[in-house]
């Protein structure tokens with residue numbers, strides 16, 4: 001099976017795409033966004049390619065690219081296509097595949113299937129991105145509980161934002177989960193600033209490694 005790492009978050013807009021750009025570069029991996037909803041602005045794949053300065057072949061094509069910026073189930077209905085969750089399979093690669101989810105874990109892909117069910121079927125380990133600020137304890141612990149209930153392996157929590165030592169500490173202890181690090185808010189958010197901050201904040205060994213031939 002491909003070595004993969006599934007990046008999810010407590011919510012949309014937490015910073016998954018920016019985190020994935022940093023992680024794909026750190027691991028010399030490839031990036032894959034299976035379901036992209038909203039094609040008006042830069043897509044997540046385009047953002048990652050720009051921020052991680054990847055050659056085109058290190059960004060895999062989406063399985064479903066939907067025009068409407070909405071929950072995937074609704075975006076697909078409006079676009080007039082049907083997502084087939086059972087057809088979603090991790091792409092083969094000799095590099096680690098960094099997979100970015102859509103929104104959080106309980107996002108519907110169809111009226112019957114949630115994204116978390118596909119993650120459970122794949123069995124790939126998950127990184128949970130979380131904000132540092134108020135509200136994060138509840139959202140993060142709920143997400144951890146949903147992952148554990150489905151026996152999905154959790155590598156740990158990656159925080160995004162300004163330091164909040166107590167939020168990070170209490171999530172680690174009540175969630176009984178490793179804290180992988182914290183990516184600070186970067187201004188300006190440039191490829192060089194992201195690569196440097198990511199190397200300072202995270203350890204390669206915390207994530208799946210490319211298997212040597």
Ligand SMILES: Nc1ncnc2c1ncn2[C@@H]1O[C@H](COP(=O)(O)OP(=O)(O)O)[C@@H](O)[C@H]1O
Pocket residue numbers: 009011012013014015016017018019160161183184185186187189
């Ligand atoms: N570490 C960061 N430093 C500066 N801006 C960030 C950082 N992380 C995320 N952002 C910004 O926050 C917004 C949401 O981030 P994004 O990665 O697109 O979230 P998600 O993929 O979870 O929806 C974007 O405008 C992005 O540029």
Ligand SMILES: [Mg+2]
Pocket residue numbers: 016017044100
């Ligand atoms: Mg994103």
